Amino acid sequence: MGATTAGVGTVGTRAVVVLGSTGSIGTQALDVIGHLAAHPEGPQQAPRVAGLAAGGSRLELLAEQAVAHGVPRLAVSTTGSEVVPRLRAALAAAAVRAGRPDPVTEILSGPQAAAELIEAAGAGEEDVVLNGITGSVGLVPTLAALRSGATLALANKESLVVGGALVRRALRRPGQVVPVDSEHSAIAQALRSGVHEKGLTSPVVTGRSEVRRLILTASGGPFRGRRREELAGVTAAQALNHPTWDMGPVVTVNSSTLVNKGLELIEAHLLFDVAPADIAVAVHPQSVVHSMVEFIDGATIVQASPPDMRLPIALGLTWPDRPDLAGQVAPQAWDAPTAWTFEPLDADTFPAVDLARTAVAASATHPAVFNAANEQAVSAFLDGRLGWLDIVAIDAAVLEAHVGQADPDLEHVLAADAWARARADELIAARTR
Structure with a gap:
């Protein structure tokens, strides 16, 4: 992706694509990048933000981030014909408020938008993809980042839990994954x-x-x-x-x-x-x-x-070197x-930690099932449809019913994930009748 003019501060040779930019990890990552840009005397230059991806529920914040950091490409996973026009309007308003031009030349949308953004941004070995997406939907972007050759700063633990074997096979070089x-x-x-x-x-x-x-x-x-x-x-x-x-x-x-x-x-x-x-x-x-x-x-x-999560986030962006975060x-x-x-x-x-050990020992798809069942159970708990003690009970019941696979491909992993969600929903419905 090479060095070009950044929206704030000093230009760095390392470019970064931030996935999940409006979430907790993403907003803190942009805070770190802004800090590094404002302190060019430090040992690490601020990376250039080459792309931002978000779910689409906070379009105004996404627009503000794009304008503040001079980001040329955005991606939103939300579908619908109104999403891109709404984001364009939010960008125009954010640019006026900031007194800066709207930098965005491309907006991608849809379920595969985050993965497509990595390719569109031209991420390479000198660059970083920070995956701060929450949940198993982060797996496909993780695989896309690894295929690109970029360093993957991984905050989306579900990528490894759900598709561990796939992630390991997708590695192009030692040290390509830096945990966040x-x-x-x-x-x-x-x-x-x-x-x-x-x-x-x-x-x-x-x-x-x-x-x-x-x-x-x-x-x-x-x-x-x-x-x-x-x-x-x-x-x-x-x-x-x-x-x-x-x-x-x-x-x-x-x-x-x-x-x-x-x-x-x-x-x-x-x-x-x-x-x-x-x-x-x-x-x-x-x-x-x-x-x-x-x-x-x-x-x-x-x-x-x-x-303070800004420390491991910053290290993920500059690994193996340490940035100066004094004052932040x-x-x-x-x-x-x-x-x-x-x-x-x-x-x-x-009992959840022991349950995780059981999942790892059972098969390569059992961890994906554990994660998927838990996501459904947590959603039901937050909606008031399930008790707190029932969350791990649902996880255990779905794991026990799963017939695992030893060497799954992406299709098998996604099928196991979908089966686990359906089975968990059945068990949750039975408990709420």
Whole structure:
């Protein structure tokens, strides 16, 4: 994609396509890019924003982002003849407010628009595709990004959970995937302390691994310390009241059930080639230690920083170099008393992590089924059609009914996803009668 004139600040040689630009990850990514552009004296130039993709529910925000960053191409997954004209009108209004020209020369729309945007933008090996889409719909754009040769900054964990084998086959080079989830970013950073690094995020080094196990940390969510019998009447408002992170509704509910940690375990297994049995979960309510790597000599390397997603997002955009985020992300304060606590996971109250291990062991399509069933169950819970305790129960029932496949292609994965959603909907309907 080469360097051209950017909408703000200093021009960088690295271009970025942001998928899910109006969501939590996308808006923070653009904040980081704006910060880097405003501080050209830092070690990293701001990447040029070559394309933005969004679902289409926040067209005014998408238009403001495009004008602010001088973005030539947009994509919206919403269908309908009115979408593009509405976005054009929003762009014109945003340009007037900002006193800048409307930079957009191309708008793509429809279910495949995000994947088409990657090709239209001409992403190549010097560029980055940040996938901040929520849910399994992020799989096809992930595969498109890998085919392009661009570095994939992956915040869409469902891509690996749903299509792990497909993602691995689509890799064009070692290190093409850089994790953006704070836990997996922490592991990738800690692995650089060793010699024999493993997995998709680093070159594979011949020789035995120095890694004994990975430790994912979990905040414990809003219901940490509760017993199962205390959670029967949990409301959506309670589940969405996360103690440390500000995330979208699906991820926040998944954090409350610890399904999110189960999905992260599957993602870590696939990213770093570590067996699920060698991936532990520790509850760390302060959310300062984002994950750990335990080496075979007994040393444990931790990555610690305040719970601010802009740090792993920025690292995903500039990997393997670190950008200067002074003034945007405050470092951990060490001049005041500080205490971190770690607790064992209560698997009886929160069985989702063990369920994820079961899914990985069953077949290559069982993780996709786990994710799809959970997305349906979470939607039903947020709509008031399902109890909180029923979410993981639905997940388990759908997993038990699934007949898996060992080496699926994309068609098989999508079929398993569709079957799981239909089966989950049947079970949800039966519980609400």
